[in-house]
Amino acid sequence: MNFRTILVHLDRSDRSPARAALAAQWAKAHESHLVGLVPTGLYDGVIPADAIATGMTDYIADAATHLRLRAEAISREFREDIHESGPLSYEVRLVDGTTIEAVVRHGRTSDLVVLGQDDESDATDTTVRGLVPQVLMETGRALLVVPCAGNFSGPARNVVVTWNGSRESTVAIHAALPALRRASQVTLISHRHPGEADDEQRLLIPEMLQFLLRHGVRAGAQREVTEIDIADALLSRVADLGADLLVMGGYGHSRFRERVLGGVTRQILAQMTVPVLMAH
Numbered sequence: 121m122n123f124r125t126i127l128v129h130l131d132r133s134d135r136s137p138a139r140a141a142l143a144a145q146w147a148k149a150h151e152s153h154l155v156g157l158v159p160t161g162l163y164d165g166v167i168p169a170d171a172i173a174t175g176m177t178d179y180i181a182d183a184a185t186h187l188r189l190r191a192e193a194i195s196r197e198f199r200e201d202i203h204e205s206g207p208l209s210y211e212v213r214l215v216d217g218t219t220i221e222a223v224v225r226h227g228r229t230s231d232l233v234v235l236g237q238d239d240e241s242d243a244t245d246t247t248v249r250g251l252v253p254q255v256l257m258e259t260g261r262a263l264l265v266v267p268c269a270g271n272f273s274g275p276a277r278n279v280v281v282t283w284n285g286s287r288e289s290t291v292a293i294h295a296a297l298p299a300l301r302r303a304s305q306v307t308l309i310s311h312r313h314p315g316e317a318d319d320e321q322r323l324l325i326p327e328m329l330q331f332l333l334r335h336g337v338r339a340g341a342q343r344e345v346t347e348i349d350i351a352d353a354l355l356s357r358v359a360d361l362g363a364d365l366l367v368m369g370g371y372g373h374s375r376f377r378e379r380v381l382g383g384v385t386r387q388i389l390a391q392m393t394v395p396v397l398m399a400h
Contacts, residue, residue: 122298127155127230129223130194135236139266140198143234144205149275150298154210156198159222160191219248227259239268256370262295262399267392276365279303280358283310285322288369295399296367297335306339309357311350351387370400
């Protein structure tokens with residue numbers, strides 16, 4: 121099991137180059153093929169207000185031309201950065217359609233999808249809000265979500281894995297095995313609030329540690345009782361341990377066409393300080 125194909129979403133946001141660079145480093149470490157996905161935005165329905173000069177006679181055609189040139193510029197910069205970073209198997213895909221649809225469709229033909237955290241402060245260009253939750257719920261693949269602040273390089277060396285015995289947590293651990301095998305430190309963490317049952321039969325922590333060991337992952341385990349929110353306790357533990365990756369299950373459900381995330385997942389995606397590998 122390995123990340124044979126890694127897909128990274130590229131756009132005009134300030135963090136896109138950093139996201140692409142981290143994806144390239146992971147691809148090299150795992151000997152993966154890297155796909156740079158550039159949705160043109162043709163059907164997203166929004167372009168920057170000052171992108172098209174006022175008074176143009178055919179706004180739709182000019183908007184389409186602008187979006188195509190924008191996508192080609194993103195692709196060109198991605199190729200240049202890859203060439204500077206050294207040999208790597210990669211390709212660029214320019215695709216029409218909405219960004220969410222493009223990432224979901226192409227993400228399903230990948231092992232790992234690299235996305236950026238929502239950044240409300242980034243006004244560089246039009247960006248798609250809520251991309252991570254929809255891709256998480258619809259793609260059926262692991263996501264590596266890169267924070268909108270901070271410097272991250274190379275594959276993870278110190279990994280925190282949140283474990284609560286759930287289906288989602290199990291799927292995330294299985295999906296993260298290639299990354300966990302390369303780490304020098306892996307810590308399995310379980311949180312509960314005071315008064316909640318200490319359910320050893322559900323967690324089966326010794327059995328999970330043995331499972332990981334059979335996959336070449338030597339991990340330790342910590343069980344903590346906390347009075348604060350689970351997300352805050354988890355992020356605090358990540359900081360205390362100096363971790364450079366958090367692995368967790370992505371919790372949520374589909375309600376008609378709305379994708380609804382669980383509270384801990386939503387908080388982590390909003391407050392994350394290190395890359396998060398998650399799966400649903």
